[in-house]
Amino acid sequence: DAGVTQSPTHLIKTRGQQVTLRCSPKSGHDTVSWYQQALGQGPQFIFQYYEEEERQRGNFPDRFSGHQFPNYSSELNVNALLLGDSALYLCASSLWRGPRWGPIQYFGAGTRLSVL
Amino acid sequence: AQKITQTQPGMFVQEKEAVTLDCTYDTSDQSYGLFWYKQPSSGEMIFLIYQGSYDEQNATEGRYSLNFQKARKSANLVISASQLGDSAMYFCAMILNSGGSNYKLTFGKGTLLTVNP
Secondary structure (H helix, E strand, C coil): CCCCEEECCEEEECCCCCEEEEEECCCCCCEEEEEEECCCCCCEEEEEEECCEEEEECCCCCCEEEEECCCCCEEEEECCCCHHHCEEEEEEEEECCCCCCCCEEEECCCEEEEEC | CCEEECCCCEEEEECCCCEEECCEEECCCCCEEEEEEEECCCCCCEEEEEEECCCCCCCEECCEEEEEECCCCEEEEEECCCCHHHCEEEEEEEEECCCCCCCCCEECCCEEEEEEC
16 A cells, blocks of 8 residues: 655755645545645645645745645645745645544655755 | 644653653644654654544554643653664644644644664
């Protein structure tokens, strides 16, 4: 049973460029969330996709956008890259467990983005 | 808004001993979930254990147990019989079980655990 897979593992870009990160959820999961983890910090929630729509969003600018495909895989796009966008980008997939409990999110190994 | 506080930047423990990692949280919501994740140097966040705010018993998963004290708003992780492979960063996280935000995990800053042989 494959877990959450992300590609690429590492990426180097320059300021002003655009980047696309990809995520395939764990088998049987239909929801994907994206997080940004700066060095030495805990992950910060970017947004969550379900049924090909953005359902929840954290405090990130519109330069951060995403997409979910019919097979539940997802992309994170970042436009006009800034030096401060350098971070580990984590994708998490989840399975709904019922209204009283939030879903358990399972993470991939992340994409490490460096902006020069 | 919810907040997670982990006051121990680093902890050391001898192999085969038990260790407690501290976590306190702040929310005015009555329905929430608390998580612990392990992050080795490879970067992947590994789910360890979950505690719901309505659960009356402390959660346990193998060598991991969560000491949930609701009145004190604490959710400490206890690792029994530490192993060298337990050396990693550990994050406490929370979600609110409301429909609008129940996928947004809020993380603490983490505790770096080092297990000594």
